[in-house]
Each structure stands twice: as structure tokens, then as C-alpha cells.
Amino acid sequence: MPPxxxxxxxxxxxxxxxxxxxxxxxxxxSNASGRFERQYADPFDDGWTTEEKLEALKTETILEKPKxxxxxxxxxxxxxxxxxxxxxxxxxxxxxxxxxxxxAFRGLSPGLDFETKIFVKPSAPALLRxxxxxxxxxxxxxxxxxxxxxxxxxxxxxRITRGxxxxxxxxxxxxxxxxxxxxxxxxxxxxxxxxEKGLVSVAISFxxxxxxxxxxxxxxxxAPHRRLDVMRELATNGIPVTAMTAPLIPALNEPELEQLLExxxxxxxxxxxxxxxxxxxxxxxIFTEWLEAHYPDRAKRVMSLLRGxxxxxxxxxxxxxxxxxxxxYAQLIAARFRNxxxxxxxxxxxxxxxxxxxxxxxxxxxxxxxxxxxxxx
Numbered sequence: 604m605p606p607x608x609x610x611x612x613x614x615x616x617x618x619x620x621x622x623x624x625x626x627x628x629x630x631x632x633s634n635a636s637g638r639f640e641r642q643y644a645d646p647f648d649d650g651w652t653t654e655e656k657l658e659a660l661k662t663e664t665i666l667e668k669p670k671x672x673x674x675x676x677x678x679x680x681x682x683x684x685x686x687x688x689x690x691x692x693x694x695x696x697x698x699x700x701x702x703x704x705x706x707a708f709r710g711l712s713p714g715l716d717f718e719t720k721i722f723v724k725p726s727a728p729a730l731l732r733x734x735x736x737x738x739x740x741x742x743x744x745x746x747x748x749x750x751x752x753x754x755x756x757x758x759x760x761x762r763i764t765r766g767x768x769x770x771x772x773x774x775x776x777x778x779x780x781x782x783x784x785x786x787x788x789x790x791x792x793x794x795x796x797x798x799e800k801g802l803v804s805v806a807i808s809f810x811x812x813x814x815x816x817x818x819x820x821x822x823x824x825x826a827p828h829r830r831l832d833v834m835r836e837l838a839t840n841g842i843p844v845t846a847m848t849a850p851l852i853p854a855l856n857e858p859e860l861e862q863l864l865e866x867x868x869x870x871x872x873x874x875x876x877x878x879x880x881x882x883x884x885x886x887x888x889i890f891t892e893w894l895e896a897h898y899p900d901r902a903k904r905v906m907s908l909l910r911g912x913x914x915x916x917x918x919x920x921x922x923x924x925x926x927x928x929x930x931x932y933a934q935l936i937a938a939r940f941r942n943x944x945x946x947x948x949x950x951x952x953x954x955x956x957x958x959x960x961x962x963x964x965x966x967x968x969x970x971x972x973x974x975x976x977x978x979x980x
Contacts, residue, residue, distance in 0.1 A: 629660060630700075631713075638704075686747070692719075744778070744958075746780075773964055783830060798842040804845065832870075845874040875950060
């Protein structure tokens with residue numbers, strides 16, 4: 604049996620209570636091995652008890668030294684062809700995060716390891732400057748945070764995202780950001796001037812108005828009301844705001860769709876989007892374990908509706924289908940979204956960010972000395 608399938612088939616008498624106590628404030632409830640591991644361990648109750656309590660899990664940052672920082676893609680599902688991700692893993696701990704399985708490539712668990720072992724790229728701003736300075740580089744919209752949140756807690760001290768924005772601002776390069784953190788307001792001094800030039804847009808991930816659901820589903824993210832404050836502040840500063848009601852989880856946060864869109868529109872959002880819950884690989888087991896622990900009364904209903912939109916499967920990876928599903932319930936969600944956005948005046952205007960302002964700063968602009976060792980240009 605593939606390791607990621609073991610998340611779904613644990614013994615009913617497995618005792619996860621100690622690990623759950625240790626993982627308070629985190630999203631995942633366990634730390635099962637990733638799909639590439641040949642050996643794995645399942646905790647179980649052997650009848651012995653201990654009075655010692657495990658220490659709370661702490662976040663560990665792991666230095667990564669990439670050779671390049673812009674990642675290119677050809678996906679027909681998304682509207683951009685390049686991304687920058689200064690972090691891998693995310694302390695926010697969103698139980699549904701589609702980036703979780705990536706940790707398996709490093710021999711780590713997509714569960715608690717994903718939330719507590721964060722790979723960081725402090726060289727990102729310097730790498731970006733080098734790549735943008737190449738004579739062969741052609742400007743195009745960069746999505747900052749295609750996988751994990753660029754404003755997760757470690758950013759407060761490391762300031763890697765800040766450094767990337769400084770480079771993009773210097774080059775007059777267009778960028779779109781997505782986050783669910785209020786820390787983005789720290790960088791208004793960069794974002795507002797870029798917005799005046801038509802170089803930036805921001806999407807705020809906005810999944811629920813229910814504080815209890817938000818706390819369990821996205822344990823270390825900004826509270827719902829705080830995300831509305833962020834939208835309002837960004838909009839006040841002339842920054843185009845999109846509300847991403849993603850993921851929509853049937854029978855959990857999906858019933859809130861219209862209320863979410865109304866609240867976002869009131870806060871100044873001009874556009875909105877949605878994505879259906881995606882459960883590839885290990886995420887299916889991580890999510891269902893969480894769902895049965897926190898919402899046992901709705902667990903069967905949630906999974907039944909989701910599978911009804913994926914031909915009886917937890918997930919399908921085909922283009923177009925993976926983000927929307929199909930069938931009657933998927934069509935109903937799409938119709939509700941269209942009707943609500945039309946009524947609220949959302950998505951009526953689409954302004955493309957500018958690429959014509961892009962320029963590589965000269966030595967005179969930067970006050971730098973020439974690179975005697977032959978940097979690429």
C-alpha cells in the first residue's frame with residue numbers, strides 16, 4: 604500500500620492523544636511518513652502511560668541555496684507563467700494546503716513536518732536581481748507565493764519577501780501577491796507606489812467568517828475580521844484587491860460563499876475567485892483525519908459531496924477539473940458564485956498589470972560598482 608494511503612487506514616485503536624497535545628496550535632493532527640519512505644511508524648496504545656508531557660512543537664528553519672529563484676510553468680489552469688516562492692513549508696498550518704505533498708520529496712512528512720520545518724531562501728532577492736538583469740529576460744507577471752504564504756510568521760524577522768519586493772520595485776516589474784496574513788501591511792510603502800504605476804495586485808485568501816472554523820482550519824493565520832481589515836487598508840491605498848474564497852469545502856465553508864463575497868466587496872475588493880477543495884496524495888488522509896476529529900457530524904456529508912464532484916474519487920488531477928469539479932453540485936456552486944459576483948459588482952473590470960515600464964537599473968541608478976567577476980547581463 605502506498606504510504607500516502609496509510610493516512611486513510613490507521614487502526615481505530617491508534618492513540619494520537621500525546622501527539623495531538625504536542626501539536627496544539629498546529630493544523631495537522633499527525634506526522635505520518637511521506638509517499639517515498641520505505642519505513643514508517645504508527646503510534647499505538649500499548650497500555651503504558653507516562654506523566655511526562657511532550658514539549659510543544661517548535662518551528663525550525665532550514666537554509667536552502669537555490670541556483671535560480673523564478674520558476675516557470677505552462678499550466679492552462681492559471682493566468683501566470685512564473686512564480687517565486689521564498690519559503691517551502693508553511694507555519695500557518697492550513698489543513699487543506701495543496702503544497703503539503705512537496706515535503707515528501709525531502710523525506711519529510713506532509714503533516715506536522717510541513718508546518719514546523721520551513722525551508723527558507725535568503726538569497727532570493729540577490730538571485731532575482733541577477734535573473735532580471737539578464738539581457739535575454741522578458742518581463743511578465745510574477746506571482747509571489749504560488750505555493751506557501753510569503754507572509755508566514757518567519758517573514759517578520761527574515762524579511763525575504765520584503766527584499767524581493769524591493770528588487771521588483773527597483774526594476775518596475777509587475778507582481779501579484781496572495782496571502783492570508785496582516786503582515787503584508789508592513790510593506791505598504793513599497794506596494795502603494797507600485798500600484799500607482801499599475802505594477803501590483805493583491806489577493807487575500809478569505810475562507811470563512813466563522814472564527815472557530817478559522818482557528819482549527821488555519822490555526823496560525825490572521826482572523827477573518829483582520830483579513831477584512833487588510834483588504835480595506837490595501838484598497839484605501841489604491842492597491843487592487845481580489846478576495847480568493849479558496850478552498851471551498853462542501854458543507855463546511857461553502858455555505859458561506861455569498862456572505863464571504865459580500866463582506867469582501869464591502870471591504871473594497873474589486874475581484875473574487877474560488878477553488879474547490881483539492882485533496883491530492885497525502886492531503887486526502889491529512890484532511891479526513893482532521894475532519895473526523897473536529898467535525899465528525901459533517902465528515903461523511905463533506906466527503907460525499909466532494910466525491911460527487913470527482914466521479915466518486917477524493918480528487919482528480921485533470922486540467923480544469925481539479926479546481927472546479929463537475930456534476931450538479933459543482934455547477935450549483937459555479938452558478939452561485941457568478942450570481943453573487945454579478946450582484947455585488949465584482950469582476951466587472953480586469954486591469955492587466957503593466958510590463959512596459961520594466962527596466963534594468965544602471966550602475967548610476969544603483970550607485971554600484973561594476974562586477975569584475977562577470978555577472979550575467
